[in-house]
Amino acid sequence: MLLVDESVGQPRSASQSEAQYHVHAWGEGFFAVNEQGHVVVRPNHNVNTEIDLFAVVKELAARDVGFPVTLRFPDVIKTRIRQLRVAFFEAMEETNYAGGYVGVYPVKVNQIREVVDSVVGEDGAGFGLECGSKAELIATLPYLAISEHLLICNGYKSVEMIALMLGFQRMGKNVVPVVETQSEFEAILAEAEASDTSPRFGIRVRLSATGAGQWSDSSGDNSKFGISMPDLLSHVQKLEDANLYDALTLLHFHLGSQIDDMQALKMAVKEISRIYVSLHRRGHHISYLDVGGGLGVNYDSNPLGGGKGGVNYSIQEYANAIVYAVKEVCDAENVPVPTLVTENGRAIVAHHAMLVTEAVSSTSKPTATLDFTPSEDDHQVIHLLYEMAVETQPNNGNTFSAGRLLEAFHDAVEERRNADTLFAYGYLSLGEKALAERLYWTICTGINDRIHAAKPNHIPAELKELNAHLVDQVLCDFSIFQSLTDHWSIGQRFPIMPIHRLDDKPTRRCRLVDLTCDSYGTIQQFVSPNEPASYVHLHSIRRGQRYFLGVFLTGAYQDSLSDHHNLFGPVTEAHVVADEIGPSGYSIREIVPGASVKSMVKRVHYHPGTLTETVNALVDNAVGDGVLSQSEGDAMRARYSEFVEGSTYLEARL
Numbered sequence: 269m270l271l272v273d274e275s276v277g278q279p280r281s282a283s284q285s286e287a288q289y290h291v292h293a294w295g296e297g298f299f300a301v302n303e304q305g306h307v308v309v310r311p312n313h314n315v316n317t318e319i320d321l322f323a324v325v326k327e328l329a330a331r332d333v334g335f336p337v338t339l340r341f342p343d344v345i346k347t348r349i350r351q352l353r354v355a356f357f358e359a360m361e362e363t364n365y366a367g368g369y370v371g372v373y374p375v376k377v378n379q380i381r382e383v384v385d386s387v388v389g390e391d392g393a394g395f396g397l398e399c400g401s402k403a404e405l406i407a408t409l410p411y412l413a414i415s416e417h418l419l420i421c422n423g424y425k426s427v428e429m430i431a432l433m434l435g436f437q438r439m440g441k442n443v444v445p446v447v448e449t450q451s452e453f454e455a456i457l458a459e460a461e462a463s464d465t466s467p468r469f470g471i472r473v474r475l476s477a478t479g480a481g482q483w484s485d486s487s488g489d490n491s492k493f494g495i496s497m498p499d500l501l502s503h504v505q506k507l508e509d510a511n512l513y514d515a516l517t518l519l520h521f522h523l524g525s526q527i528d529d530m531q532a533l534k535m536a537v538k539e540i541s542r543i544y545v546s547l548h549r550r551g552h553h554i555s556y557l558d559v560g561g562g563l564g565v566n567y568d569s570n571p572l573g574g575g576k577g578g579v580n581y582s583i584q585e586y587a588n589a590i591v592y593a594v595k596e597v598c599d600a601e602n603v604p605v606p607t608l609v610t611e612n613g614r615a616i617v618a619h620h621a622m623l624v625t626e627a628v629s630s631t632s633k634p635t636a637t638l639d640f641t642p643s644e645d646d647h648q649v650i651h652l653l654y655e656m657a658v659e660t661q662p663n664n665g666n667t668f669s670a671g672r673l674l675e676a677f678h679d680a681v682e683e684r685r686n687a688d689t690l691f692a693y694g695y696l697s698l699g700e701k702a703l704a705e706r707l708y709w710t711i712c713t714g715i716n717d718r719i720h721a722a723k724p725n726h727i728p729a730e731l732k733e734l735n736a737h738l739v740d741q742v743l744c745d746f747s748i749f750q751s752l753t754d755h756w757s758i759g760q761r762f763p764i765m766p767i768h769r770l771d772d773k774p775t776r777r778c779r780l781v782d783l784t785c786d787s788y789g790t791i792q793q794f795v796s797p798n799e800p801a802s803y804v805h806l807h808s809i810r811r812g813q814r815y816f817l818g819v820f821l822t823g824a825y826q827d828s829l830s831d832h833h834n835l836f837g838p839v840t841e842a843h844v845v846a847d848e849i850g851p852s853g854y855s856i857r858e859i860v861p862g863a864s865v866k867s868m869v870k871r872v873h874y875h876p877g878t879l880t881e882t883v884n885a886l887v888d889n890a891v892g893d894g895v896l897s898q899s900e901g902d903a904m905r906a907r908y909s910e911f912v913e914g915s916t917y918l919e920a921r922l
């Protein structure tokens with residue numbers, strides 16, 4: 269196993285590599301390439317604390333950590349929180365907004381304890397939290413012991429969950445259940461009366477304005493969530509009848525993830541501000557206006573692309589839109605402004621995590637070197653394909669129009685089909701069929717190279733597709749279902765690039781396949797400024813030399829949505845913190861081992877002990893029968909047990 273990365277081939281500068289992989293479009297100042305051709309991370313946006321990813325990978329390998337590994341940079345979370353806070357404070361200063369700003373982090377975006385710890389912060393400089401289920405409530409309530417922060421509970425709640433939250437309110441904790449249904453409203457009032465508590469709660473309002481983002485179903489008339497205007501009015505009336513003017517403390521809406529239209533957000537904020545103002549006039553002391561989450565992240569390299577790939581606004585523009593809209597409505601009605609609450613998740617944690625996966629092998633389409641001539645005995649179809657291959661080779665002096673290339677392609681497809689038919693009827697040998705296949709791919713490669721060299725204004729659709737068929741297929745040691753669920757489920761593109769060897773021009777066009785036995789376990793959509801690219805440029809994989817790829821921006825939702833297809837389990841994690849004092853600029857704070865085979869088979873109700881015993885008995889019998897020697901038997905038992913305890917990934921040693 270070698271971890272060298274000396275360059276051969278054509279030299280590349282750091283800025284050429286950054287441009288090739290569009291690092292500036294998605295990196296948000298956290299990622300760059302250094303002069304050694306390694307990707308570096310700047311978690312504090314500070315060039316003085318720059319973490320060399322290849323150095324981290326080498327250190328992990330030296331510590332015998334198997335890949336794939338998720339790297340987490342908690343400092344990135346703190347930087348994102350600071351950016352969001354500063355944006356709101358600036359917008360508030362600019363508009364003389366007299367209210368405060370409180371951020372809460374929705375833990376469903378990534379519930380991992382270390383992530384939530386980084387969000388809350390040891391020094392009180394962090395955010396509050398938002399939870400949306402029983403388990404999330406149970407995980408987040410104890411944070412109130414160490415922090416005065418706000419904890420908002422959205423989602424559907426049982427009477428018992430409500431009782432627990434009101435108990436925490438009696439202990440002086442700032443937990444706010446947000447009413448999603450009529451029955452929750454009634455449960456809160458009943459529980460408050462029974463326990464003699466002055467309850468505090470929020471209401472999720474069903475607005476008319478809908479987000480124009482991908483997940484815009486989170487608001488509007490048909491939303492799964494929220495209280496309609498008529499129900500809101502009847503609840504408010506009930507509170508007034510019971511003289512409870514301090515109970516409704518928060519109004520909430522959430523447009524959905526990756527908001528791609530600032531105009532839609534402004535409309536929603538104005539609508540809820542009007543509701544706030546009306547209820548304030550009726551005497552309700554509403555402290556918080558909670559505008560939900562949805563601040564978008566640029567995954568793709570096209571910042572104007574919108575949708576799931578990216579957004580066309582900055583954090584500052586987002587904060588301005590909210591602050592200005594609330595201020596405008598409140599000023600017009602002469603009502604004091606509320607404290608603003610945001611629930612952004614994706615924008616806080618997306619950048620902090622990345623996956624490092626090892627490329628284990630690559631296959632390209634079998635082509636022929638044309639240093640032979642077919643013999644008299646070869647079938648005529650071989651002669652035809654051979655002639656076409658020679659003719660279409662680039663740099664042989666022939667010129668072809670795009671139309672003529674398309675015709676050549678059709679001829680090649682037809683001859684290959686003929687070859688297949690001839691083989692099926694016994695007129696072609698296996699060797700000839702293999703040669704026909706090689707010649708076919710040689711022709712395709714020649715046509716494709718010619719098309720790309722000529723860069724015509726119009727490429728016929730079939731030839732465009734050809735490009736995607738000719739790329740190398742690189743097998744990587746990971747599972748898309750475990751680590752990149754959104755790529756599989758909603759076609760989310762993630763930035764992918766090698767983390768080393770970038771001082772050498774990558775020459776292979778590749779798509780990635782994962783270890784699962786699932787044809788969806790492949791990545792063939794990559795970030796690009798125009799249409800999504802069907803390949804990514806990688807280096808050739810050299811025998812005996814390890815090659816590592818980084819998949820970036822995996823910090824939001826990928827951990828929480830991951831599944832266990834083919835029993836691939838959670839990967840090992842390393843938490844890397846910026847360290848200005850140390851010589852390397854970083855230290856590995858923690859290594860959390862990935863799931864073992866044992867733990868994964870247990871999930872599907874196997875008993876690892878029984879599995880091992882069964883294999884041991886089988887081997888013992890074979891040794892007894894003389895089929896295996898004693899030492900062969902010992903080795904087999906040891907290997908099986910080692911696998912039971914070990915990782916679910918290949919962890920290939922080249």
Ligand SMILES: *Cc1c(COP(=O)(O)O)cnc(C)c1O
Pocket residue numbers: 374376377400422522524525526560561562563611612613614615
């Ligand atoms: C999921 C969710 C969020 C977080 O949305 P992001 O797009 O990750 O910012 C915020 N609030 C509620 C109610 C949610 O359900």
